[in-house]
Amino acid sequence: MSLRSSGTTCAVRGCHHNRTKLNLWLQQECYDHKPLTKSECSCPQWFSFYRLPAAEEDRRIWLRNLYLKKPPKTLYVCSFHFVDKKPTAENPYPTLWLGYYRPPEKKRRKLQRKETGAASAGVLKDECGGTNSKAQVLDGRNSERPK
Known part of the structure; x- marks a missing residue:
């Protein structure tokens, strides 16, 4: 069964809580109150949704904290993003796990090439055992093949 969104989705970037997931969770059997489902028992709900407040300030x-370029018409935020699991007088704004604080990106390390002893001295040996200067080998001037 696919978990398609029902329209009520948390607006925080990276949060995938929606009404469909909550309804499926509510239909499960409660482990503490065995014959009852989670919607029928007295256990607290997994999460709930809160709408954008009407007061302009x-x-x-809220919109500044969520850092959305184009907010949706009906904006919902789930209870995971509030300190007290809901907007209260002390903490009325969503402040937790807002999706835009990422760990710093790992920088790629640069490869360190090791030079061999003969190459670092500027002298290379050819197949016959003779020595050629590094400049001659790189320029291609010494292109004689051993017989």
């Missing part, structure tokens, strides 16, 4: 702070 609060709306501006």
